Amino acid sequence: MATLPKREAFPVERARRYLEPGPIVLVSSRWSGHDNIMTLGWHTVMEFSPSLIGCMIAGGNHSFEMIRRSGECVLNVPTTRLTDAVVKIGNTSGADLDKFAECGLTRGTMHGVSAPSIEECHASFACRLHDDGWVDKYNFFVFEIVDARVAPSPDLPETLHYTGDGVFTLSGKAISRKRWFRPEML
Amino acid sequence: MATLPKREAFPVERARRYLEPGPIVLVSSRWSGHDNIMTLGWHTVMEFSPSLIGCMIAGGNHSFEMIRRSGECVLNVPTTRLTDAVVKIGNTSGADLDKFAECGLTRGTMHGVSAPSIEECHASFACRLHDDGWVDKYNFFVFEIVDARVAPSPDLPETLHYTGDGVFTLSGKAISRKRWFRPEML
Numbered sequence: 001m002a003t004l005p006k007r008e009a010f011p012v013e014r015a016r017r018y019l020e021p022g023p024i025v026l027v028s029s030r031w032s033g034h035d036n037i038m039t040l041g042w043h044t045v046m047e048f049s050p051s052l053i054g055c056m057i058a059g060g061n062h063s064f065e066m067i068r069r070s071g072e073c074v075l076n077v078p079t080t081r082l083t084d085a086v087v088k089i090g091n092t093s094g095a096d097l098d099k100f101a102e103c104g105l106t107r108g109t110m111h112g113v114s115a116p117s118i119e120e121c122h123a124s125f126a127c128r129l130h131d132d133g134w135v136d137k138y139n140f141f142v143f144e145i146v147d148a149r150v151a152p153s154p155d156l157p158e159t160l161h162y163t164g165d166g167v168f169t170l171s172g173k174a175i176s177r178k179r180w181f182r183p184e185m186l
Numbered sequence: 187m188a189t190l191p192k193r194e195a196f197p198v199e200r201a202r203r204y205l206e207p208g209p210i211v212l213v214s215s216r217w218s219g220h221d222n223i224m225t226l227g228w229h230t231v232m233e234f235s236p237s238l239i240g241c242m243i244a245g246g247n248h249s250f251e252m253i254r255r256s257g258e259c260v261l262n263v264p265t266t267r268l269t270d271a272v273v274k275i276g277n278t279s280g281a282d283l284d285k286f287a288e289c290g291l292t293r294g295t296m297h298g299v300s301a302p303s304i305e306e307c308h309a310s311f312a313c314r315l316h317d318d319g320w321v322d323k324y325n326f327f328v329f330e331i332v333d334a335r336v337a338p339s340p341d342l343p344e345t346l347h348y349t350g351d352g353v354f355t356l357s358g359k360a361i362s363r364k365r366w367f368r369p370e371m372l
Contacts, residue, residue, distance in 0.1 A: 014350070020227045021347035021355055022208010041206045044230035046242055046324060054240065054326070056232055087363045091371050134320070138232060140240070142324075156355055161207035161347075163360070164200070166367045169207055169342055172358025174349070177273045181352045185277050 004106060004119045005151035012051040012145045018077050018123045019053060020045050021171060023159035024086060026076040027057070030115040031066035035107070036094030037118065038063040039086055041162040043075070051145035052130060059139055062094040067141065071129040072113040075145075076121035079157045080170055085120075086160060112146035122157040123150040190292060190305045191337035198237040198331045204263050204309045205239060206231050207357065209345035210272060212262040213243070216301040217252035221293070222280030223304070224249040225272055227348040229261070237331040238316060245325055248280040253327065257315040258299040261331075262307035265343045266356055271306075272346060298332035308343040309336040 019025070027038045042056035053075065057064050067073045078086055085103040092099065100107060100116075107116035110126035117124035127143035134140040151157070160168045178186065205211070213224045228242035239261065243250050253259045264272055271289040278285065286293060286302075293302035296312035303310035313329035320326040337343070346354045364372065 017349045017351075020208070021349055022206070042231045044240060044242060045228045046326065052324075054230060056230060083361070083363065087366045091366065091368045138238075138328075140232065156349065156353075158358075161357065163203045163207055163342065165203075165362075165372055166364025167342075167360055167362045169360045170358045171347065172344075172356045174353055174355045175269070176351075176353045177269065178352025180273045180277065182277045186351055 005122060007124070007149040007151045010123070010148040010150040012125070012148050013049040015051050015053070015125055015145050015148055016045045016048065018150065019043065019075070019125070021159065022161055023077055023171070024162050024168070026078055026086065026089060026118055026121060027063060027067070027073050028076060028116050028118055029063050029066040029070060029073045031070045034066070035098070035100055035116055036063050036066055037089050037099040037105070039090035046142065050130070053127065053143050053145060055141045055143065057139055057141055064139070068132070068135060070115065072115050073127050073143070074110055074113060074115045074117045075125045075127055076118040077123040077157070077159060078121050079159060082120060083160060110147045110149065117149065123148065191308060193310070193335040193337045196309070196334040196336040198334050199235040201237050201239070201311055201331050201334055202231045202234065204336065205229065205261070205311070207345065208347055209263055209357070210348050210354070212264055212272065212275060212304055212307065213241070213249060213253070213259050214262060214302050214304055215249050215252040215256060215259045217256045220252070221284070221286055221302055222249050222252055223275050223285040223291070225276035232328060236316070239313065239329050239331060241327045241329065243325055243327055250325070254318070254321060256301065258301050259313050259329070260296055260299060260301045260303045261311045261313055262304040263309040263343070263345060264307050265345060268306060269346060296333045296335065303335065309334065
């Protein structure tokens with residue numbers, strides 16, 4: 001991997017800036033001395049403060065029990081530099097290989113969780129399990145984001161958005177319509 | 187508004203193609219002879235079949251009680267042609283004005299719901315309330331998509347993705363990595 005992005009502390013209540021646009025995220029977890037990573041496109045912001053995010057984590061994933069048992073994970077937002085890693089992570093199982101080593105990814109530490117962040121990503125959000133009431137029913141986890149680290153540059157990263165069938169759309173240009181927003185809507 | 191897109195029936199279990207990338211959607215609803223529209227960026231795919239989608243609909247929205255009481259809505263995916271309408275819809279209340287008339291939008295009909303679709307949008311997904319167990323707790327609605335209509339062209343539309351602060355990122359080019367996917371992952 002090339003140079004790591006320089007990342008800084010970021011307010012957890014502003015996580016929507018990077019998660020609401022709907023990018024593929026890399027979910028890193030740690031349990032019983034073992035680290036793993038999975039890809040995830042089925043997530044939604046649920047609240048600003050506490051900073052809540054809902055994630056569908058299918059039971060067939062090796063990460064499922066690791067996250068349920070540890071009660072934590074890190075949501076990392078990759079850019080298109082990491083496309084190859086995203087595809088490899090999404091098409092292999094942590095039961096068979098060490099995805100950090102296989103993809104040449106760098107572990108980092110976050111406040112509030114033991115799970116490692118992925119330092120090559122534009123942003124990382126440390127999550128603690130907030131509500132497991134729908135894990136059995138839907139595989140739906142509600143996490144609270146307790147720490148965030150984000151690269152301040154570029155302002156908005158080029159992210160991957162999954163459409164199924166092996167096809168991603170990339171985030172393109174940004175447009176502001178702030179002048180047309182009511183102040184209380186911003 | 188310009189010419190309406192020609193839309194066709196689409197398999198509901200493939201809704202992820204348009205919703206998983208995380209676009210802003212326009213949620214149209216009907217209750218007690220009144221129609222309304224709201225913007226929504228906090229949603230996630232939850233299952234292929236039945237085709238489930240989870241949506242956070244804040245209680246302050248005029249649409250909240252309309253959707254809860256009617257038990258249905260339509261999720262419409264606008265393209266950048268509709269940017270002005272998206273901003274207006276997100277910054278006004280259906281308690282004060284008729285958003286269809288105000289934005290010059292065209293009502294359509296969908297199977298399985300009374301709520302109107304928005305014919306100017308690239309895709310529309312008719313939703314029936316599947317699980318209201320977390321409406322009181324989180325304002326989280328689980329809908330089943332029971333009908334879908336999508337414009338076959340363009341293949342992937344230019345959608346709006348909200349980052350907060352009045353700024354949207356637009357979906358850009360598409361890339362396929364299908365050849366690197368395990369068949370069972372497609």
